Amino acid sequence: MSPKKGILTLSRFMFEQEREFPEATGEFSGLLSDMALAAKVVARSVNKAGLIEVLGFTGDENIFGEEVKKLDIIAFETFIRALDHGGHLCVMASEESDGLIKIPSYHEKGKYVLLFDPLDGSSNIDVNVSIGTIFSMFRRISPDGNDGTLEDCLQPGYKQVGAGYILYGSSTMFVYSTGTGVHGFTFDPSIGEFLLSNEDLKIPERGNMFSMNTGYVNRWSQGIRKYYEYVTTLDAKTKRPYSLRYIGSLVADFHRSLLYGGVFLYPPDAKSPKGKLRLMYEANPLAFLVEQAGGAASDGHTPILQKQPEEIHERTPLYIGSKDEVKLIEEFIQGKR
Ligand code: AHM
Numbered sequence: 001m002s003p004k005k006g007i008l009t010l011s012r013f014m015f016e017q018e019r020e021f022p023e024a025t026g027e028f029s030g031l032l033s034d035m036a037l038a039a040k041v042v043a044r045s046v047n048k049a050g051l052i053e054v055l056g057f058t059g060d061e062n063i064f065g066e067e068v069k070k071l072d073i074i075a076f077e078t079f080i081r082a083l084d085h086g087g088h089l090c091v092m093a094s095e096e097s098d099g100l101i102k103i104p105s106y107h108e109k110g111k112y113v114l115l116f117d118p119l120d121g122s123s124n125i126d127v128n129v130s131i132g133t134i135f136s137m138f139r140r141i142s143p144d145g146n147d148g149t150l151e152d153c154l155q156p157g158y159k160q161v162g163a164g165y166i167l168y169g170s171s172t173m174f175v176y177s178t179g180t181g182v183h184g185f186t187f188d189p190s191i192g193e194f195l196l197s198n199e200d201l202k203i204p205e206r207g208n209m210f211s212m213n214t215g216y217v218n219r220w221s222q223g224i225r226k227y228y229e230y231v232t233t234l235d236a237k238t239k240r241p242y243s244l245r246y247i248g249s250l251v252a253d254f255h256r257s258l259l260y261g262g263v264f265l266y267p268p269d270a271k272s273p274k275g276k277l278r279l280m281y282e283a284n285p286l287a288f289l290v291e292q293a294g295g296a297a298s299d300g301h302t303p304i305l306q307k308q309p310e311e312i313h314e315r316t317p318l319y320i321g322s323k324d325e326v327k328l329i330e331e332f333i334q335g336k337r
């Protein structure tokens, strides 16, 4: 944090950024503020996750006579409740919902589109390991005033006007970009505010950490296996072997790569020929952030942000992190090494 600026809350930071753009209407900051409010509510539930069994199982009633829901459903509903009435959005889509999520008829329709994964890292939810929310925002292309459409949602990643994630870890962080750098805020529960902790994050161009599920090695293509062999071979000059770090929560693995450099890989494999991760609300928003931070994201052949989506829940291979590492992986995949 810049010492000149002192303590800055997320809302104050957005306000100051907006002042630099006289044409800004404040609508976008309004949307991000709603997002931050939902993040606080979800963080509160995540912090109580271990008590779900104490207070009642899913589908049961807890001691207060309320139905106990799974955390990912709580997160999904919380984001919708925080975002559907602000007048900023015309439509939403999410990993938790098959079709488009409409804004109720009695609420005003805004000019933005939101795609989100409310609680990513499902295998870590019940075991007290970091999980996250990921979000992507576009400007609508359909006429103002009406419901948003599928075309509004299916825009290529380079058209995002904002993206970010919330990391529910040892502390809760809100990291976002609106195209003017990547900024990170850490939640201080004692005052209920996100405070600027990482201004204008830049990812190192190289890194000697890699992050992938090496348990699947026998399902990978030859190119990916060769890359794995490369990073585990001893060579002091290129700082090999690399260190393996894999949490199994995309937001947490990405966050570490952003701060320390290195690369996260989720390749296609014999079981998931298109990879596992979703283009619209996992790969695209993180690709937007990493490029803003000076890094790169690719599917092995094409930059993630250049991919033309065909469906909301489309999957993509993902290689994301330090620029030089992503380039190296592309060379292995394309048989140039
Ligand atoms: P989810 O949407 O069901 O939570 O799956 C996505 C998660 C990512 O957070 C993570 O990178 C990946 O799945 C881990 O998958 P795997 O267990 O196959 O390594």
Ligand code: MG
Binding pocket: 095, 117, 119, 120, 121, 282
């Ligand atoms: Mg997910």
